[in-house]
Amino acid sequence: xxxxxxxxxxxxxxxxxxxxxxxxxxxxxxxxxxxxxxxxxxxxxxxxxxxxxxxxxxxxxxxxxxxxxxxxxxxxxxxxxxxxxxxxxxxxxxxxxxxxxxxxxxxxxxxxxxxxxxxxxxxxxxxxxxxxxxxxxxxxxxxxxxxxxxxxxxxxxxx
Amino acid sequence: xxxxxxxxxxxxxxxxxxxxxxxxxxxxxxxxxxxxxxxxxxxxxxxxxxxxxxxxxxxxxxxxxxxxxxxxxxxxxxxxxxxxxxxxxxxxxxxxxxxxxxxxxxxxxxxxxxxxxxxxxxxxxxxxxxxxxxxxxxxxxxxxxxxxxxxxxxxxxxxxxxxxxxxxxxxxxxxxxxxxxxxxxxxxxxxxxxxxxxxxxxxxxxxxxxxxxxxxxxxxxxxxxxxxxxxxxxxxxxxxxxxxxxxxxxxxxxxxxxxxxxxxxxxxxxxxxxxxxxxxxxxxxxxxxxxxxxxxxxxxxxxxxxxxxxxxxxxxxxxxxxxxxxxxxxxxxxxxxxxxxxxxxxxxxxxxxxxxxxxxxxxxxxxxxxxxxxxxxxxxxxxxxxxxxxxxxxxxxxxxxxxxxxxxxxxxxxxxxxxxxxxxxxxxx
Numbered sequence: 001x002x003x004x005x006x007x008x009x010x011x012x013x014x015x016x017x018x019x020x021x022x023x024x025x026x027x028x029x030x031x032x033x034x035x036x037x038x039x040x041x042x043x044x045x046x047x048x049x050x051x052x053x054x055x056x057x058x059x060x061x062x063x064x065x066x067x068x069x070x071x072x073x074x075x076x077x078x079x080x081x082x083x084x085x086x087x088x089x090x091x092x093x094x095x096x097x098x099x100x101x102x103x104x105x106x107x108x109x110x111x112x113x114x115x116x117x118x119x120x121x122x123x124x125x126x127x128x129x130x131x132x133x134x135x136x137x138x139x140x141x142x143x144x145x146x147x148x149x150x151x152x153x154x155x156x157x158x159x
Numbered sequence: 160x161x162x163x164x165x166x167x168x169x170x171x172x173x174x175x176x177x178x179x180x181x182x183x184x185x186x187x188x189x190x191x192x193x194x195x196x197x198x199x200x201x202x203x204x205x206x207x208x209x210x211x212x213x214x215x216x217x218x219x220x221x222x223x224x225x226x227x228x229x230x231x232x233x234x235x236x237x238x239x240x241x242x243x244x245x246x247x248x249x250x251x252x253x254x255x256x257x258x259x260x261x262x263x264x265x266x267x268x269x270x271x272x273x274x275x276x277x278x279x280x281x282x283x284x285x286x287x288x289x290x291x292x293x294x295x296x297x298x299x300x301x302x303x304x305x306x307x308x309x310x311x312x313x314x315x316x317x318x319x320x321x322x323x324x325x326x327x328x329x330x331x332x333x334x335x336x337x338x339x340x341x342x343x344x345x346x347x348x349x350x351x352x353x354x355x356x357x358x359x360x361x362x363x364x365x366x367x368x369x370x371x372x373x374x375x376x377x378x379x380x381x382x383x384x385x386x387x388x389x390x391x392x393x394x395x396x397x398x399x400x401x402x403x404x405x406x407x408x409x410x411x412x413x414x415x416x417x418x419x420x421x422x423x424x425x426x427x428x429x430x431x432x433x434x435x436x437x438x439x440x441x442x443x444x445x446x447x448x449x450x451x452x453x454x455x456x457x458x459x460x461x462x463x464x465x466x467x468x469x470x471x472x473x474x475x476x477x478x479x480x481x482x483x484x485x486x487x488x489x490x491x492x493x494x495x496x497x498x499x500x501x502x503x504x505x506x507x508x509x510x511x512x513x514x515x516x517x518x519x520x521x522x523x524x525x526x527x528x529x530x531x532x533x534x535x536x537x538x539x540x541x542x543x544x545x546x547x548x549x550x551x552x553x554x555x556x557x558x559x560x561x562x563x564x565x566x567x568x569x570x571x572x573x574x575x576x577x578x579x580x581x582x583x584x585x586x587x588x
Contacts, residue, residue: 017220044316049267049271049298049301049302050305050316052298053298053302053305102282102283102284105284106271106283106284106287106294108284109284109285109287109288109291109294110287110291110294110295111291
């Protein structure tokens with residue numbers, strides 16, 4: 001990222017053709033409508049090394065992805081990735097050998113974590129082929145959009 | 160008699176969901192199964208009824224790491240049916256975007272999936288703590304490959320700019336300037352990669368493989384050529400179905416390919432290298448020699464060196480293609496529909512990727528067949544496991560399991576959707 005570009009980056013991760021797995025992308029799209037400038041919002045397929053590149057140089061980074069940890073659908077998990085490691089296997093619907101959790105942990109090993117890195121995980125219900133979010137996940141997506149919007153506003157003020 | 164079972168429920172550091180089972184009775188390996196339990200996705204079935212122009216974008220979805228391979232094979236097959244031949248700058252751009260895919264795919268495998276095996280780490284995260292400079296180099300290499308795909312494909316994952324007949328939009332020469340500078344660094348980094356992996360220790364291992372790859376009279380193969388082998392095979396792409404057959408085996412959701420006449424075969428970087436060493440650029444040939452490789456490398460553990468040499472070649476070739484590039488008047492040639500069947504085969508990072516489509520008079524797909532490289536290597540991987548375990552029965556069980564996984568990873572299998580969960584069962588009888 002070159003100087004002058006926004007240092008707030010939101011990355012929605014997932015596969016939008018796998019129902020609830022697309023919730024990260026859906027959240028990123030809605031935030032794009034709220035923050036047309038000043039924030040970089042990316043949708044990524046979940047390939048880990050691309051994630052590291054996506055947040056390179058940014059100060060505030062927020063990742064959103066679907067999770068399946070056994071909690072009720074729509075449960076919102078918020079992890080401060082600077083404070084604790086992200087459990088591998090948590091984001092089990094990431095598509096490739098290098099997932100969100102591994103990308104975060106690799107960046108930690110390389111001392112390349114951004115100063116502020118929050119990971120939102122939304123508990124999914126249906127990961128079958130399709131483009132619709134389950135009702136509980138849809139509701140959670142809205143809630144995460146609001147919470148992230150607040151975090152972004154706070155970050156933009158502090159920037 | 161003592162029996163042992165080596166069982167890996169979920170193979171780590173491969174693309175996709177697979178498991179491994181080796182049974183040993185006394186001093187004899189009695190069973191080897193590479194289980195592929197990732198659900199089948201029926202791409203061939205749902206391509207039926209779709210228009211020809213949708214095929215490159217649909218098949219790109221088969222793989223997040225090598226979408227270009229599917230787009231290229233699809234385009235070539237449909238163009239074959241329509242009687243279209245692509246030449247000049249559009250053909251060069253296809254080679255260039257393929258260079259990008261090889262660089263990103265090989266960098267991922269060499270640095271993050273395969274190198275930890277040789278350096279004794281469970282994964283790249285742990286390796287990165289002790290070898291940060293190498294891992295950073297690998298990530299930057301991969302990024303350079305992604306940048307080529309992004310520039311020509313519109314985006315790096317599931318690119319959207321490739322079409323039957325060419326591209327939707329092509330860059331002008333100026334758009335390559337930033338990329339050229341980065342690629343010069345990338346080529347040096349690829350050379351350094353060859354030097355690095357050449358220092359690894361490789362077990363002695365060598366079987367009487369039949370290597371199968373494309374061969375083109377003038378160039379190292381990406382998009383075109385005849386399908387050849389070191390055992391006399393030399394066929395046109397359209398003869399593929401008469402030569403190779405796919406079997407369903409009960410332990411795998413992936414079909415297993417074999418040669419009708421001679422059984423298993425070996426595709427991928429090592430097959431390309433062994434059949435096309437003379438077509439590598441001088442710099443890539445020199446890099447191979449400096450790593451101690453001759454024009455033929457039969458040890459699959461050394462595939463990491465061959466992949467690195469191919470990265471050097473892909474960077475070198477990308478720079479050559481960019482230097483001679485002149486923007487074409489049109490981004491694609493005209494497409495006229497024709498009833499018929501078309502055949503395409505191109506060199507994916509992991510080996511030949513074969514597509515066949517039958518089209519009706521409206522350009523609708525009537526029938527489709529897609530053979531990815533990994534399904535062509537499955538029988539060979541099982542053969543390697545069989546032989547490797549048989550000759551390493553005295554190795555301590557943890558180490559043997561590790562080495563079995565390494566035997567699988569030698570082939571960079573792409574099953575898509577991986578997990579990290581390992582278990583070893585030793586079942587005394």
